[in-house]
Amino acid sequence: MASIIIQNAGVDFVIYNAQGRSLRNDILRRVGGKVGKGEGHRVTVQALRGIDLTVRPGDRLALVGHNGAGKSTLLRVMSGAYEPSSGSATIEGKVSSLLDLTMGMDYELTGRQNIVLRGVFLGMTFADANAMVPEIADFSELGAYLELPMRTYSSGMVLRLAFGVSTAVQPDIILLDEMISAGDIGFVEKAKKRLDEMLSRARILVLASHSPATLRQYCNRAVLLRQGQIVAEGPLEDILARSSDEPADQPAN
Numbered sequence: 001m002a003s004i005i006i007q008n009a010g011v012d013f014v015i016y017n018a019q020g021r022s023l024r025n026d027i028l029r030r031v032g033g034k035v036g037k038g039e040g041h042r043v044t045v046q047a048l049r050g051i052d053l054t055v056r057p058g059d060r061l062a063l064v065g066h067n068g069a070g071k072s073t074l075l076r077v078m079s080g081a082y083e084p085s086s087g088s089a090t091i092e093g094k095v096s097s098l099l100d101l102t103m104g105m106d107y108e109l110t111g112r113q114n115i116v117l118r119g120v121f122l123g124m125t126f127a128d129a130n131a132m133v134p135e136i137a138d139f140s141e142l143g144a145y146l147e148l149p150m151r152t153y154s155s156g157m158v159l160r161l162a163f164g165v166s167t168a169v170q171p172d173i174i175l176l177d178e179m180i181s182a183g184d185i186g187f188v189e190k191a192k193k194r195l196d197e198m199l200s201r202a203r204i205l206v207l208a209s210h211s212p213a214t215l216r217q218y219c220n221r222a223v224l225l226r227q228g229q230i231v232a233e234g235p236l237e238d239i240l241a242r243s244s245d246e247p248a249d250q251p252a253n
């Protein structure tokens with residue numbers, strides 16, 4: 001059973017070196033989250049506040065909102081990368097977070113070693129992780145580079161390897177933001193097909209994007225975030241219509 005249940009969750013970031021008045025004022029002007037004074041007059045950014053959200057199998061959920069509204073932070077709560085500062089997040093099912101493809105990869109290791117490393121991080125045995133190598137090597141078209149350290153790769157090669165590794169295992173829940181576009185991978189059709197297959201087999205998809213076209217392609221439901229809060233939730237088209245009327249974020253304090 002795959003599910004995401006978030007109850008009254010908040011995420012605060014404490015900014016330790018923002019004591020100076022001018023920097024504080026600068027932050028106030030720029031962020032979409034809510035800025036306040038923490039303990040000892042530290043500046044805190046409330047990236048998320050009072051989030052209540054349940055995501056069930058079959059949901060293809062879009063996260064919509066202006067820059068700084070809290071979409072990436074919410075995805076990171078769902079991935080387990082961020083623990084809510086208040087409230088709770090309960091995630092059931094195997095999660096694949098395609099938010100930072102190269103996370104955990106080591107540039108001093110070879111492509112082959114990085115594939116195995118990621119597999120072991122995912123909880124596989126060495127034998128199972130080694131078994132993934134041929135398919136990922138074939139997909140990423142690294143050829144002889146597979147045996148060279150990743151620091152010798154071009155940025156496109158790094159991305160192809162990271163994408164190949166990140167999409168090698170089918171998860172129950174996929175978390176995605178628009179950082180990944182098949183165009184960046186360099187072989188558009190092949191990458192898109194691989195990603196689409198993985199997305200269609202997942203029980204839950206959560207996608208943050210500013211592109212209505214992308215959201216329409218993949219999502220059936222949406223939440224609209226504003227300054228760290230969910231301000232609307234419902235069918236995708238309703239939320240897209242609502243979001244187009246959204247005022248640009250005003251700094252709050």
Ligand SMILES: Nc1ncnc2c1ncn2[C@@H]1O[C@H](COP(=O)(O)OP(=O)(O)OP(=O)(O)O)[C@@H](O)[C@H]1O
Pocket residue numbers: 013014015031032033034045046047065066067068069070071072073074
């Ligand atoms: N590591 C961090 N430290 C301090 N503040 C942060 C951090 N990460 C995010 N924030 C703040 O939290 C708020 C929400 O940011 P978040 O990245 O979740 O927004 P977003 O909706 O994904 O924006 P975008 O569409 O620009 O990617 C913003 O005010 C941002 O400045």
